[in-house]
Amino acid sequence: MTPLTNTAEVLDLLDRTPLTDVPPLCIAVGPWRLRLLCQPPLRDDLAEYFAETLAGDGPSDATVEVLEGQTLDPAPIWRDWRREAGKTGRKDATWDLTDGRLIHKRRTGMTFLQSPRALIAFGPCRANPQQIINFINTQILNHGQRAGWQMCHAAAVTNGPCGLAIAGLSGGGKSTSILRMLDIPGTAFVTNDRLLVRAADRGTKGLGIPKQPRINPGTILHNSRLHPLLSKARRAELAAMPPADLWALEEKHDLIVPRIYGPGRVRHDCALTDFWVLNWQHDSPAPATVRDVSLPDRPDLLAAIMKAPGPFYQDAQGRFRADTDSLDPAAYLAALDGVRVREVAGRVDFDTLYRAGVDFLAPG
Known part of the structure; x- marks a missing residue:
């Protein structure tokens, strides 16, 4: 097996033609603009999610591409990324290229190419929209940190x-x-x-x-404005839980x-x-x-x-x-x-x- 060494080799393994005729979504935050290329129906969901920041097409600082269902063959030999203190379990793994990095999500199977030449999310994208959203927002954060924020x-x-x-x-x-x-x-x-x-x-x-x-049920339960996010029956179940158990419950809602x-x-x-x-x-x-x-x-x-x-x-x-x-x-x-x-x-x-x-x- 020959390991991947650079971005060009990764791009050779991916089929980007599904995005050829897809109109871009343009996201503007602060001084930075991103173009997003993604096929429906995920594109429509992302357009709704980013509605407050959508802008007209024009010059952009970067382009993010989303390729549904694609994988790397051969796959790299992933190296687990050490998590922060207090966090457990395997989450991210990486493979460094000479001009970029591949990041693999252990739990979902999603993979991301982070490179000056290309920013690509691929894998089971429709099943993991939050990871696509996070990848888009990561590019905004990267631009900011490069500028001294x-x-x-x-x-x-x-x-x-x-x-x-x-x-x-x-x-x-x-x-x-x-x-x-x-x-x-x-x-x-x-x-x-x-x-x-x-x-x-x-x-x-x-x-x-x-x-x-993305909020936990306890946040919803204790704020009447948020009650429509849960059924009345589910709110009753949560209200019957001991406060410590409710606080620790991991059940995210958008x-x-x-x-x-x-x-x-x-x-x-x-x-x-x-x-x-x-x-x-x-x-x-x-x-x-x-x-x-x-x-x-x-x-x-x-x-x-x-x-x-x-x-x-x-x-x-x-x-x-x-x-x-x-x-x-x-x-x-x-x-x-x-x-x-x-x-x-x-x-x-x-x-x-x-x-x-x-x-x-x-x-x-």
Whole structure:
């Protein structure tokens, strides 16, 4: 077996002719534009998902191609990508080329070519639309990081003059918190899980990605606005569960923001003025508090904000990261200099957090 060595050899194994007559979808976020080539019916689903960011055809920074059902023969000898601390199981595997990288999803069988010459998703694409969405959004994040933005593991909202980001450990309540903030009049959704930040002439800029929230049943159960996402019978089942079991339940549901909150409630760019880090616990005897902290003095909170780019990121010089590479805390501190950082501690209490958000984000 001769291993694949470069992008050209990969392209020789793929049939791209199904995309020849497919009209592109153009996605615009911040200063970047992407073209997406994908066959129906998946193309139609993606057009609906990215409706808030679709733009007319024109010059683009990159083109993403989606090839249904195709595989590599021969397949590379995959190398598992080491997961972040606290994560278990095999997820991503890679094969490095001289001019790119192949990334394989162990659980779904999807494969991605990440190369300056081509960006291609192939495999059981229709069965895994979320991985196509993630691949598209990854390209936006890659463009941002090459331009000097830092990627944060955070959700965010804005009321226009102010922007609030909320970070925390995975499963700590970012999505639930940010959706509660959308109940405040005048707010707009910026991002759910990934936020780009950089220092600007006047403060810090934030830029989100068009990734709609994927929420757990507990988030739906405790927000009456979201109840239509579940049947009445399912809500009753969830309400009967012990709170700890409900919190730990992994059962993701897609929430399309304009459907629930109405038009005009999505804005991916913002002036970032405040950053809250969730450091609360369900079993804490102390009430929830929101208090100012100095981020340079709290490396534990900074660690919750920082997010590694993962196996898809290729820098401006063409270098890919290794799974052993570390992030630069100084770059994050510089980007967030001047942003007010607050720690949310004590017992998990979304009502207290909402009231703090009203004081900060409500008109007047």
